[in-house]
Amino acid sequence: MSGPKAPSSVGRLPTAVADEMVRRLFDDGDPESDDRILFPGVGHGELVEAVARYCERHELDFPESIALETNEELVEEAREKFDELPLEVRRLDFLGSLPDLGEFEFIVSDPPVARLHELSQEVREDLAMRFDTISADGPGRDEDYYLAFFEQGLGILAAEGRLVFATPDFTSKQGHSAIPELKRRLTTFHIEDIDESPVESPYDQAELDIVITTVAHAEPDSKYASEVDFEGVQEALTVTYDIGVADIMTQDPVAFYSDDDVHSVYLTLVRNDYDAAPVRDRDTGECLGLVSKAELTGADTGTLADGYITDLDESRLISATASFDELLTQLREKRFCVVGTADDIRGIVTRFDLNSMEVYFHLYAKFAQFEIGLRNAIRDYEIDWDDALLEAGISWTDIKRRRKEYREKSEVAQDVLDTLLLSDLIKIVENSRLQAEIEFDRSSLGVRPSAINKLRGSVAHYQPLIHTMDSLSLPKQRTAENFGEVYDALNESLQALESRNYI
Template sequence: MNYSEDTKSVDQVPPDVADEMVRRLFADGDPKPDDRILFPGAGYGELVGSVDRYCDQHGVDFPESVALETQEDLVDLARKEFELLPLDVFQLDFLGELPDLGEFDYVVSDPPVSRLLDIPPEAREDLAMRFDTISAGSPAQDEDLYLAFFEQGLRMLAPEGRLVFVTPDFTSKRGHLAIPEIKRRLSTFRIEDIDESPIESPDDDVDMDVVITTVTHAEPDPDYATEVDFDGVQEALTVAYDIGATDIMTQDPRSFYPSDDVHDVYIALVKNDYDAAPVRERGSEDCLGLVSKAELTGADTGTLADGYINEIDESRLIPATASFEETLEKLRSRRFCLVGSEDDVRGIVTRFDLNSMEVYFHLYAKFARFEIGLRNAIRDHRVDWEEALMDGGTDWEEVKYRKGKYSEKTEVSRDVLDTLLLSDLIKIVENSELRESLDFEKSELGVHPSAINDLRVAVAHYQPLIHTMDTISWTKRRTTGDFGDVYDALNDCLGRFESTRYV
């Protein structure tokens, strides 16, 4: 697949950098004879050579390994240079359709680097079909191809395996800000730890603008179930994923000019699903106002200069620093808002944008804290959860079923509450003394607690968060107003939990 002519990696990893990567790869102990190593994008074989040197220095056998490379000349070079090693070299695209190569105890690579914006749309769309870390539509400025290498590497990493990659530190002059993006985008993987740091070799003074990232993920071991750090798990889940207006807006929306034909503009707005778009002065690019799709409906002659340019209403503007809460509040009364200022419109955010992936992640973090808070409150008050469930209409057979499900997960669950659904936890609170102590009633929350669970289900299954773009609807579809009410109730509960240290 042709990703881009600009696709490149750190050109031939220097020996001292390669050695530092391998040192971290085997930080928990030397490789065993039956271990397997994968070298995605073998390049000139620097990492293979470094592993070979490590094995010689430590008196261990070079493990059974597989190297993948797309360039035929580099494949031939690796086969010739390492012909005495137990290494299979294949001419395969690591991000393409791979044969079943099995799992690997170690994955080490210098992945290719290329902004997704620089990759041809058809190639990007193909990648997005197979990788959660790749955006097909409008990728953010910092989205890069190497994220897919992380995702593919973790797919092939054995339980308790270790992955080490080196990437340029291009995200910030102050350095090393790529890792939060990796953590967010790889949230579907069971990652035990991500250790990212610049190269600081104890033996060599390596001064390069690169970051070595070590990722490990492990399955729980039943033999050590009593040592599970539940507090650590809770702490990890309660880290809030904060977003703002700039995270969900359409960045750099297509602009039009006063001389543009109204029919062409209308078609473009429909095609891009825009309610409105900026109109700029040709040459200076100063923002002159807005053109509205609604006002162009039925117009088929003339230009935008013929009375179709509207002044920007200040009430429709939100600053680029606006939080998600501020953005949501504005969208409860406006179908769309402009992000920025009158002379610097940076984007457009609409009610439809509330269904974006960033909002799902934002809500997921809140619901994780919400469930933790409910469980801790139930434990703290020693609520008889079985009796509360049955008082709420759950029959005894269902209660026994839930107890049975817990028995299958005792190695990773503290108690039955850890395996109950949010709907069960809500029912327990509603049918116990906690209902009053937590003000867990519609009159206090503003919505019925079941509405919070309904939104949680939509987040869990990536269903629409907003069913209609209206603020008021006679149907049972979730409107922007409904969403805002549930969101306020959720935040209100979290505030109470935090004040009582339940989260």
């Protein structure tokens, strides 16, 4: 690090200060067997020794730990001094480009300090590009290098983890506390509390008193976090997107005549991706029936009049004003429907038209309602979501990752549930008393709840909703009948949630 004044530590920590820092580190509970500790800027290892003393006093195993240090001599010193502890000492700059170290339940350090205005513009710009807490232009006289340590540390601190730093006194030269500003800069990290306790420095060269600063992850502080009208957001997301036959049909399809060549008609159907089309009398324009691509497969010679025209069955007709639900009911039975009347054909709609963009929009709105309804129901029944996920087989590591993802989105999420995927919400309902309350099981819905999530995945990633025109298919292919069953289950669940005012 270059600059007029290089960042430096506040000095060797006295044993009493190091022990007090470690006491606060474990104030919410002793480290468990799978917890990890990070020692950024380990220096001479005073804090490692303090953790070792704490573990010895409380008859605990020293947790798996990683220590980082840039000074090669100090790295070797730490490796020799702590070679019997489960401590990996690595020569890395904590504020540099770190490899994936994973998350840590505890982070404790005596970070280097330096006023930002005393660093060169080049150094400030480099830090500002990588850390939101650092100002490149015109930093205040009380802004310090250690802010980046807070940001970097909180970025890899596990859910409900604790971070303890020895820092300069947060009180500015003007006598104002810097805590509100620190909270503002770190608001996305869900600071539970910043506990500052000055400790008189025994070193003449230290300009400021030492402060033990403890930061814990928890709910965001509403005083510093942005307010979001979550009810307004939900209301906006629960607007339905209703569609009907007219939105997805092929309008005014190409019509053929009874004396048209079968081979030419077949090629036209393939080229236009039609499953069927009307056949008319060339002189009167009267509709004689339909010709389907399936009927013409393998036909080489002749005209449509040679037995390839199918009568227009009344059951195949559907009104242009029919709803999507009415259309789906018919397509579950028939490969295609004719829109209009025998005398006035307005269009044709096939099973593959269920893959049209309008259907995706229609389903997207339904799934938004569904997810919001499940979240509100889980909140209302006060379901312990992490216990339910553990019951469903989700590992504790993955649950902690979900908590971390929530912290990163805290300004737009009112709680962890807002950041969980539908698959998680379904597992929570299936593994709690809520399942019986809203009849969310296969016997009630007719399909596995996971099938609803699979359909939602197809909608989210714009994958085909219908894989085949046939009624029977391979196991992983979704037919119109399969689609209809899941669609019915989704609607039944929405009705159950709406009847309980969760939507």
